[in-house]
Amino acid sequence: MSVEDALREAKIRELPLSPPVCVAMGTQVGEVLELMKRRRAHCVLICEGEHLRGIFTERDVVNKILGLPVDLRAPIESFMTPSPVTLHPEDRVWEAMRLMDEGGYRHIPLVVEDGRVAGVISVQDIINFLAEHFPTEVFNLPPRSRQVFEAPEGA
Amino acid sequence: MRCPSCGHENLPGVEVCEQCLHDLMGLDLPQPREGLQKHLMEDPIHVLPLRPPVTVSPDDPVGRALDLMRQHRIGSVLVVEGGKLVGIFTERGALLQLVGTSADVKTLRMREVMTPDPVVLHEDDTLAFALHQMSIGEFRRLPVVRSDGRPVGVVSIKDILRYIFTLCRS
Numbered sequence: 001m002s003v004e005d006a007l008r009e010a011k012i013r014e015l016p017l018s019p020p021v022c023v024a025m026g027t028q029v030g031e032v033l034e035l036m037k038r039r040r041a042h043c044v045l046i047c048e049g050e051h052l053r054g055i056f057t058e059r060d061v062v063n064k065i066l067g068l069p070v071d072l073r074a075p076i077e078s079f080m081t082p083s084p085v086t087l088h089p090e091d092r093v094w095e096a097m098r099l100m101d102e103g104g105y106r107h108i109p110l111v112v113e114d115g116r117v118a119g120v121i122s123v124q125d126i127i128n129f130l131a132e133h134f135p136t137e138v139f140n141l142p143p144r145s146r147q148v149f150e151a152p153e154g155a
Numbered sequence: 156m157r158c159p160s161c162g163h164e165n166l167p168g169v170e171v172c173e174q175c176l177h178d179l180m181g182l183d184l185p186q187p188r189e190g191l192q193k194h195l196m197e198d199p200i201h202v203l204p205l206r207p208p209v210t211v212s213p214d215d216p217v218g219r220a221l222d223l224m225r226q227h228r229i230g231s232v233l234v235v236e237g238g239k240l241v242g243i244f245t246e247r248g249a250l251l252q253l254v255g256t257s258a259d260v261k262t263l264r265m266r267e268v269m270t271p272d273p274v275v276l277h278e279d280d281t282l283a284f285a286l287h288q289m290s291i292g293e294f295r296r297l298p299v300v301r302s303d304g305r306p307v308g309v310v311s312i313k314d315i316l317r318y319i320f321t322l323c324r325s
Binding site for chain 1: 189190191192195217218221222224225230246247249250251253254255260261283286287289290291293295312313315316317319320322323
């Protein structure tokens with residue numbers, strides 16, 4: 001199958017996605033930052049019960065917090081993006097790509113029919129998917145397409 | 156592997172033809188097929204809209220980098236000394252280096268928080284190479300440098316995704 005067909009046909013749930021990092025509404029932003037650092041998370045989902053209320057990303061950490069006069073005891077909802085665009089795990093990877101391109105998002109939360117959080121897909125997941133759908137030898141080519149080696153490797 | 160000069164069938168992977176000593180190096184490299192794969196394997200990264208580098212010096216305070224990132228709405232700044240790239244500072248680095256420390260961003264220097272000697276691309280590297288670097292290194296942006304180490308821009312994962320998206324749609 002060509003790479004473009006794989007992209008158009010694959011469903012989001014077929015990707016090996018990492019489980020999302022979730023926090024409850026009302027969590028102090030300082031705690032959220034510590035959690036992101038500890039879990040090396042690119043984003044956290046803010047939930048009320050099992051329902052998604054917002055998203056807070058690395059970009060928000062720089063834009064709204066670091067080096068700014070912020071009270072780290074303030075609740076996360078003052079800093080999150082409320083009601084983010086979401087997808088369903090049965091949606092196509094292609095759709096995630098389209099939304100990321102049009103909306104400039106790097107993370108899209110996944111929710112199922114009853115509004116429960118099911119995960120998050122990131123731009124990195126899509127790049128990994130693309131990389132996997134190339135034959136290995138493609139990536140072992142020299143970095144420049146017309147690069148020629150003068151001598152055999154190791155000589 | 157068939158020798159293009161004399162037609163002798165050689166074992167795969169040999170460097171010269173066993174019969175006529177014709178150079179066979181490079182013949183067994185995979186050839187790009189059609190469509191997206193061909194584009195990614197052959198198109199150099201300068202087909203992308205290269206973002207001009209936003210730079211700071213290693214002695215600048217971290218606060219300056221944060222201000223620049225907010226002002227230009229970018230996820231990284233390049234650290235340059237004597238015209239050459241010596242480091243990169245990203246949103247990720249900001250989170251990992253600054254959260255939970257009492258460091259003052261007005262006095263903390265870039266050289267203490269930057270990622271030194273980052274992975275770089277050159278202008279004639281292919282998109283496939285850039286994609287691979289981003290996938291294995293979990294990078295979302297890579298600096299592009301000239302052969303003398305001077306940075307000329309930054310390639311972001313989103314620019315590559317957009318290029319792929321446009322190719323697939325047309």
